[in-house]
Amino acid sequence: MELDGIIDWANKNIKAEYxxxxxxxxxxxxxxxxxxxFSTFxxxxxxxxxxxxxxxxxxxFSSTTKxxxxxxxxxxxxxxAKAASRGRxxxxxxxxxxxxxxxxxSKMKIKPEEVDVQEKVKRMKELEKELKKxxxxxxxxxxxxxxxxxxxxxxxxxTKIVWDMGYVWQYIWATGKNERGMAAARDEIGSVDMGWELFQEENTNKVSKRVLKKLNAQLNGVSPKRGEYPVVAGPIIVGIIAHEALGHLAEADLTINSPFRDLIGKQIAPEFVNMSDRIVENGFGNNVxxxxxxxxxxxxIIKNGILTExxxxxxxxxxxxxxxxxxxxxxxxxVPPIIRMRNTVFERGDHSFEELVEGIKFGYYLVDFRGGQAELNSSFQVGVQEGYIIRNGELAESIKDTSISxxxxxxxxxxxxxxxxxxxxMGRCGKGQTAFVSSGGPHMRFDKGIVVGGQQ
Amino acid sequence: MNLINYGEKFFDELEIAKYKRKEVSVEVELNQISMSSTGDRAVTVIRGIKDKKLGIFIVDSDDEGEIKKGIEQAAKNAMANEKDEKWEGLPGEQKYNAPNIEINYEIKNASPDFFVNLLNEAIKDVRARDERAMVAGGAAGSSWLEMRISNSHGIDIMQEFGSTFMYLYVAGRAGNSVTPGIMDFDVRRDMQLDKDFVVSSILEKLKYAYNTKKSDKNVGNVVMEPLALAELLYFTLIPAISGERKVKNTTPLSDKVGQNVLDEKITIYDDPWHPMSTNPIIADDEGVAARVNKIFENGVFNGFLWDNYWGNISGYGSTGNGTRNLSTGGIGIGVHNLVIEGGKKSKEELMEDMEDGFLISGFQGAHSSNPDTGDFSVVANPAFKIENGKIVGSTVFMLSGNVYSLLGNVADISREQRKIVVMGNGVIPHMLFENLKIAPVSR
Known part of the structure; x- marks a missing residue:
């Protein structure tokens, strides 16, 4: 292989450590x-x-196409590198x-290149048709x-590694309007381990139902009351909190400047809380x-409530x-590699959903998000695109666009x-570069600590 | 045979866009230079139309042989696509009216040593002036872009741009607490980056950030700094002025042309040739002549921005706002340099009468706003509490609302404007808003 020879040449001629x-x-x-x-093809x-x-x-660092x-x-x-060394x-x-x-x-069963482009086109048209019904x-x-x-x-x-790599990815943005106003919903799926078979599982009917549920929940929703209320967060919201609020602080290049630096080995959450970045089934951040x-x-990252790794x-x-x-x-x-998350998840506990909402007089059940962002001082923001009011332990009306912090x-x-x-x-994380990531977990209840934004 | 002629064998119409970028960048991590990098990259986008069917191919090369292969692949994509009955044609020959734009060729061959020295001095200054400050991140570098757009209707325009940039991201650590990260930057079309301004501006805010102030207010007067304002507008107002949304009736501005939409103090235009512009284009990414487009004049909505495709469909024609996504090769509608006219007061005067209010330097989560409605729910961070006209500490709070209500009631605008390059290019002043609803997050 030509690259072996180039590495030999570099080892001989470049006075570098690596x-x-x-x-x-x-x-x-x-x-x-x-x-x-089809506006781009x-x-x-x-x-x-x-x-x-x-x-x-x-x-x-340098790059070349030849x-x-x-x-x-x-x-x-x-x-x-020599120029940079003068600043260290x-x-x-x-x-x-x-x-x-x-x-x-690759673990893909049906590689995307094996699927005729017309089949991909057909699926997209079906999906659009179902949404527009x-x-x-x-x-x-x-x-x-x-x-x-x-x-x-x-x-x-x-080191000599060759990857047979690939991914499939689908993104939907739907805008809706009714007599109460306009709203929009986002949906994103993708995989590095599953090929075209992902879309057999995530068929057009399933995807369109999910998008329409999010969209109509907002179109028919009420403006939430702003302030700090009990929150039951679903797996997708729990995941984005794991990713944005905690995951970024546990990326070593950011940990060093964050409150996490002095908290390693200390109890930072109740002992029934566990959070990891790990390989999960069909995780978008999976690799070897x-x-x-x-x-x-x-x-x-968090083991029995202790910030561990x-x-x-x-x-x-x-x-x-x-x-x-x-x-x-x-x-x-x-671009050069930087420290990134892969699949950041809270681990399972032992409560049923009914137990989580039980006893909440007024609070919110948050299901899906649209974007999020964290800061070094551990302040986080997550845009919410599907959520419901909890009233007296029962799910009540849906809420409009809001965010939590x-x-x-x-x-x-x-x-x-x-x-x-x-x-x-499955989603994407932007930290100067885009990386495919997953995030998730079980439903979780926060009694305090989450502020809901709202125009009321 | 030139490449356009070659492509005409496969297409009814064809566009070849070549982007050749040369970059040098030096990065900072934890008070030290971490990496220096260089990149030379050519990307060619072939966009062809056959029987009203569009096909695009992108290749990481400007080699003629690769482009010819790309033309053939784009033709296959067009065959796989469906007819777009709305397609009218690529733009025709243009008359370019751009003023003489001075280009600094020094940038093309900028050395990493220059930026290493600049950053070393900046880090030294920060650390000397505040020993609790950590330069958590930062970078400085240069970017040189040569862009040539040609099409089968006679467009053949070559443009070159050079710019330099520098930013620092500094946090302070006092005991176990960490301040919000404070960022500032400079961007120029020459090599005269203002390191002293960047350092001083950051340290001025950092000194207040150590003192966290809880707010229990639910309503407050707020001054938004240019960067915060730009972040919010980019995800709420800018999408709404796209002509595509007008045609699809998915913008709240659909039927508002000629009407008072924003506060009469607000005048907004897209001006690539503004003296502070860092994006002085002659033509857009389709080769259409760039121009100054007034969007809002004294609060009145003047009209939408158009690329060639949607401009043809609407009958308004392109306003020179076609911008290319280099990941997909597709053209969308974008702003080149958003200018908000300044007011009369200084930025200090906007705050001096504030008994109890806030200054917002940046937002978290502006990207999760709803571009279809203008609704936003964001976290002000970094943000500062103002008492009796003076900053007294940092705070974090949520701000929820709608961009049209927000900009419909502006109390005042500063006369100073700042160049903004984050989230798009712009020249933006400070703005004062009164009685905004907030939800405190700081404890």
Whole structure:
């Protein structure tokens, strides 16, 4: 393989501590159906190499689309590292990992490239038709995307991994209008482990019903009362709280600047609360190795209420004196890997849904979200696109667009019960780069700590 | 044979858009430079139409052979697509009216050493002036873009742009508590990045951020800083001025042209050539001539923005607002440089009469707003409490409302404007709002 020779050349000619070549050759399909018209019908060929060099204790990065320019790209990354080293007083070191040579095979049963494009088109049209059967739906945008191809990682330490990689992804935005006003609903599904078979499970009928439920709940909803109330959060909301409010603080590059830094090993939640970033069935963040070649391990972020582990790459593992756990991820070859979540979930408890809502005189049951964001001071915000009032322990009327907020380290202490069910949702996280992630968990009850925004 | 001629063998109409970007970036993590990177990337987008069927192909290359293969693949995509009976055609030849735009070629070959030095000095300054401050993140760098749009109707326009940027994200740690991260930045079309401004602006806020102030108010007067305002408008107002939504009747502005929609103090236009613009385009991503478009004048809604496709359908024609998504190759309607005219008072004067109010520097969750209705429910963070005209500490609170109600009742606008590049380009002032409903989050 040509890349072996280039690594040999780099080991001989570049005075670096570490050289990494990440290559990709991917074919993508992106189709967008907007109100009866396929407004984009695009295929894409993306191939290139991202080079990362650690020299004189600092990182340099470059990228190229041409294999014949790889040596130049390595030299450029080396020069970049030397330039960066002038701004460091503490040299970057990498924690050791087990060096592997491996080939990661796709788990997809029906690879998207095996499915005729006309079948994809047909499915999107069916989905649009089903959505528009509802007289309240005024506009829809359905995006379908799939990718397949090969990714490789070759390093100066002789890590050599070849991935047969791909994903399928579908995004829906539906706008509705009735006599009470306008509303919109978002729905997103995707998989790296399932191919076209995902859409056999998530058939057009199931997806459209889910979208319409969210949309009509808002169209017919009331404005929530703003303030702090008891909240029962469903798996999707629990997941986004796990991701936004806590997960980001447990990414080692952010932990170091967050309140979590001084809380590792301490009780931060009731002892029945457990939260992990781990491989889950059909998780959108699943993989075998990360983009530094580290085997992925489950990370028990909160264990019996104690902040226990954080997500690491090799650099931060060395800094913290811990073992890397496979959370270095890069969106594509044009950018270097950074610490990212994969599938962030609260673990099951033992309460039924009825027990969770029992005794709430006035509160909210929150089901689905539209976007969220966290800050270093552990303040979080989650936009809510499906929610209901709880009145005297019973679900009552739906609520309109709102969001929830809180200070995560305070809200955690207010979890009073954890359900015995479990669910996840697939989405994307933006931290400068986009990463496919999942988040989820069981239903959970927060007695306090969550502020509901509202125009009332 | 040129590539357009080659493509005409496969298509009735064809557009080839080449984007060649050269970037240098130096990043900061935890008070030190963490990485320096460089990238040269060419992306070519082929958009062709055959029998009113659209096909697009994107390739990471500007190589002629690759583009020819891309044209053939785009033709296959067009064959797989369905007829779009609304399709009228790609834009025709244009007369470009852009003023003379000075280009700084120094940016094209900017060295990483320049940005390493700049950031090193900035980190040193921050740490020297506040020993509790941590430069949690930041970056500085340059971006050079050469863009050529050609089509089979005679458009062939080449543009080049250079810009430099610098930002720092600083948090303070006092005991076990961490302040909200305070961010500030500078963006320029030359190499004269103002490091001192960025550092001073951050430290000025950080000194108040150590002192967390709880608010138990449910209603308050609020000054929004330009970045906070831009975040909110990007996800609420900007989508509503898209002509596509007008045609589909999914914007609250559908029947509001010529009507008073916003407070009469507000005038908003899209002006790529504003002296503070960082996006001085000659043509949009379809090669249509750029221009200044007044959107709201003294609160009155002037009209929608259009790309070529929706402009043709509506009969208004393109307003030069076609913007390309480089992930999909598709064209959407976008703003090039959103300018909100300044008022008469200084930003300090907006706060000086405030007995008990708030200053919002940024929002969390603006992206979860509802673009179809203008409803938002966001968290003000970083935000500061103002008492008797002075900042007294930081606070966190939720703000829920509707952008049309918000901008329909503006108490005042500052005369100072700031360049904004986050969430899109803009030139935005501070705004004062009275009696907004809030929900405190800080404990």
């Amino acid at each position: 050289v990494e070549i990440r290559g990709e050759e991917l074919s993508k399909l992106n189709i967008e159906l907007k109100d009866g018209t 695009t295929s894409l060929k993306s191939s290139g190499f991202g080079i990362r060099v650690l020299a004189e204790g600092a990182w340099g 294999i014949e320019e790889l040596k130049d790209a390595i030299e450029k990354a080396y020069k970049m 007083y503490e040299k970057i070191k990498l924690a050791d990992i087990k060096i592997v040579e491996d080939e990661v095979k 509802d007289k309240n739906v005024k506009s829809t945008r359905i995006t379908y995307q799939d990718t397949s191809g090969t990714k490789v990682l070759y390093t100066s330490e002789r 190795y990360d983009d530094e070649g580290t085997k992925i391990k489950d990370v028990h 954080i997500m690491l790459n090799r650099e931060y593992a060395a800094r913290w004196g811990m073992e890397p756990n496979g959370h270095a991820r890069a969106e594509n070859y044009t 809180g200070i995560a380290i305070d809200a955690l202490k207010q979890i009073s019960a954890v359900g015995k069910d479990f669910g996840i949702e």
